[in-house]
Amino acid sequence: MAICHLCGRGFRSLGSHLRAHGMTADQYHQQYGLLRRRARSARQLTQARSTAQRQAYTASERMRTEAYTAFERMRTDFAQGQTMARNGALSRRSRAAFTEHGVSQELERERLERLAAGRRTQQATAEQHLTATIEALGFPSVEAALRTLYMEHELSIENTAVQIAMSPKRARRLLARYAIPIRATGQNTASGRRTRIALNDQRTAERLGTSDITGWLRTRRASPRADRATCTPRAPAPAGAESARTP
Secondary structure, rough: EEEEOOOOOOOOOOOHHHHHHOOOOOHHHHHOOOOOOOEEEEEHHHHHHHHHHHHHHHHHHHHHHHHHHHHHHHEEEEEEEEHHHOOOOHHHHHHHHHHHHOHHHHHHHHHHHHHHHHHHHHHHHHHHHHHHHHHHOOOOOOOHHHHHHHHHHOOOOOHHHHHOOOOOHHHHHHHHHOOOOOOOOOOOOOHHHHHHHHHHHHHHHHOOOOOOOOHHHHHHOOEEEEEEEHHHHHHHHHHHHHHHHHH
């Protein structure tokens, strides 16, 4: 049953009833923010009409001929629409219609509902991925993983987020959700010291052209002093440096 927005009564179809209110279908849709494609008849009536028309189409040669003619006209109109789309006329008409009528309230509601549904789907997918990652790491829950990695292992928020495959921003939100205290910025931890030492060793090894800075140092210590001197010769002092140091 279709409910009239004007009087609240229910009808199988609102076609003739809208004329009783002195309104056209376009005026009715625009006044109440309804989509143009919104049906003005009850679903049962629409289905019954569709079934009857399908049966009549199957039984009547004349109706099939008329339908084919209408299809050919539609193909011509479709070709015109393609031409308008290519030269930009269709976009200009769309903008003009939007400026004149705006977006219907029902269309705006549908867009917001689709946006909310998409966000819910993304959130559910992210939760499933997080659960699978936590199980693969061997933790019973997200809270246990955060407490182990961030509190016990003293990893930074960034490294904790990398281990659990999430963004640092989300890791901060989860730490706050589970009431895990966040360390102050710049607070020194054993894990932070180890990380800085590893980064410094890596940078030093890159400068020296080796992949094992520990092995390189061990070799240097084991080699004679003369060999070490020849390996890394010191640059000669500039002329006049000795005389400048002596009074």
